[in-house]
Amino acid sequence: xxxxxxxxYFALFRxxxxxxxxxxxxxxxxxxxxxxxxxxxxxxxxxSAHCKVAINDEMADWDSPLSDGDVVLLxxxxxxx
Amino acid sequence: MMHMTERPIRTDELVDSLRNPAAGAYASFxxxxxxxxxxxxxxxxxxxxxxxxxxxxxxxxxxxxxxxWSILHAECVHRSGSLEIGECAVWVGVTSVHRDEAFDxxxxxxxxxxxRLPIWKKEHYADGDSGWVNCERxxxxxxxxxxxxxxxxxHAR
Numbered sequence: 001x002x003x004x005x006x007x008x009y010f011a012l013f014r015x016x017x018x019x020x021x022x023x024x025x026x027x028x029x030x031x032x033x034x035x036x037x038x039x040x041x042x043x044x045x046x047x048s049a050h051c052k053v054a055i056n057d058e059m060a061d062w063d064s065p066l067s068d069g070d071v072v073l074l075x076x077x078x079x080x081x
Numbered sequence: 082m083m084h085m086t087e088r089p090i091r092t093d094e095l096v097d098s099l100r101n102p103a104a105g106a107y108a109s110f111x112x113x114x115x116x117x118x119x120x121x122x123x124x125x126x127x128x129x130x131x132x133x134x135x136x137x138x139x140x141x142x143x144x145x146x147x148x149x150w151s152i153l154h155a156e157c158v159h160r161s162g163s164l165e166i167g168e169c170a171v172w173v174g175v176t177s178v179h180r181d182e183a184f185d186x187x188x189x190x191x192x193x194x195x196x197r198l199p200i201w202k203k204e205h206y207a208d209g210d211s212g213w214v215n216c217e218r219x220x221x222x223x224x225x226x227x228x229x230x231x232x233x234x235x236h237a238r
Contacts, residue, residue, distance in 0.1 A: 011129050011201035012213045050215070052199065057133055059197075073131065073199075077215040080128075080159060080200035081112045081171050081191060 002027055003068040005034065009042055012076040016043030031055065032062040034072060042074055050077040083139025084158045085132045090169040095158065104153050104176035108183035110191045112171040114164050118214070122207035128170065130161040131199040142193040146186040152177040157190055159200065 005028075008021040028034035031053045035042070044051060053060050054073040066072070092111060099107060114126050143155045153176040160170050173190045177183040205211045 010131060010199065011203070054131075054134055054199070057137075059134065059138060073134070075131075075199050076201065076213070078196065078198060078200055079202045079214040080198045081195040 003066060003070070005066060005069075006071045007034070007038065007041075008071065008073045010073065010075055013042035013044070013074050017041040026066070028066055030063050030065050031060060031072060034066060035062070035074065038074070042076075044076065051075060052078065082156060083136050083143060084156070085130055085135050085161055086158060087160070087162045090158050090160060090172050092169060092172055095156065095172060095174055099154055099156065099174050099176050101153055101176055103178065106177050106180040106183040108175050108177075108180065108187040110171075110173045110187055111169050112191070114166050114168050114170055116166045118204060121204070123166070123204050124207055125166065125205050126164045126170070127203045127205070128159075128161045128164065129201045129203070130159070132161070135159065135198045135200060138197050138199075139194060142190055142197065145193070146175070146189050149189065150177070150182040150186045152182050152186045155186055155190060157194060159194065159198070161200075 002025045004023060005026050006021060006023045009017045009019065014020050026034055026037060028037055035053070052075040053062060054075065055064055056071050096107070096109070116123050139157055143157060146152065146155050155175045157173045158171070160168070164170055171191070171194065173187050175183045175187040175190070177186070202214045203211055204214060
């Protein structure tokens with residue numbers, strides 16, 4: 001079933017996407033599937049490893065299920081400090 | 082508590098905020114902006130952060146430090162925005178009764194902050210180029226996602 005998902009892109013992903021976020025319809029069951037579907041947007045070829053995801057302002061695992069109305073934040077490899 | 086700021090980090094004021102007659106030890110870490118990385122001349126750095134999650138995740142890290150070590154107080158402050166060479170990008174301060182706990186907790190906090198907080202830095206080089214630090218990790222897929230990695234930029238520590 002299609003869900004309405006709001007996606008936000010950060011840093012390198014935002015530059016690739018050319019937008020900071022978008023709301024879209026997706027049938028992705030989990031965050032990893034959504035990431036795969038949006039490859040052409042955020043420009044990364046791998047679903048997890050060094051990237052992170054947050055759902056509704058909570059850090060999440062890539063296999064976290066998605067629900068209608070979720071806000072998914074896609075984080076490229078972090079580099080604080 | 083974890084704090085994010087766009088203003089210069091005043092470590093002298095932060096140290097004073099930690100003063101405690103029960104503390105026999107204070108350990109701190111400061112991360113500074115250096116003028117080179119992997120052989121390239123760095124002119125300045127830009128930190129992009131997602132502040133709400135930096136604060137919540139950073140606060141979790143500090144709570145973990147409190148659970149692991151017998152410390153009196155721990156604070157961390159991280160900058161965002163554009164920073165010049167020599168500026169302080171991150172500060173961690175920990176007080177405890179004896180030194181071991183302060184050293185260990187301070188090390189834990191900065192190590193975790195670097196790998197868990199949603200913070201990204203873009204280096205601006207003397208040659209006018211720029212690059213996101215750590216982006217080289219997806220360098221194996223250059224051809225697929227189109228942006229340039231020259232193999233020299235990234236993996237700052």
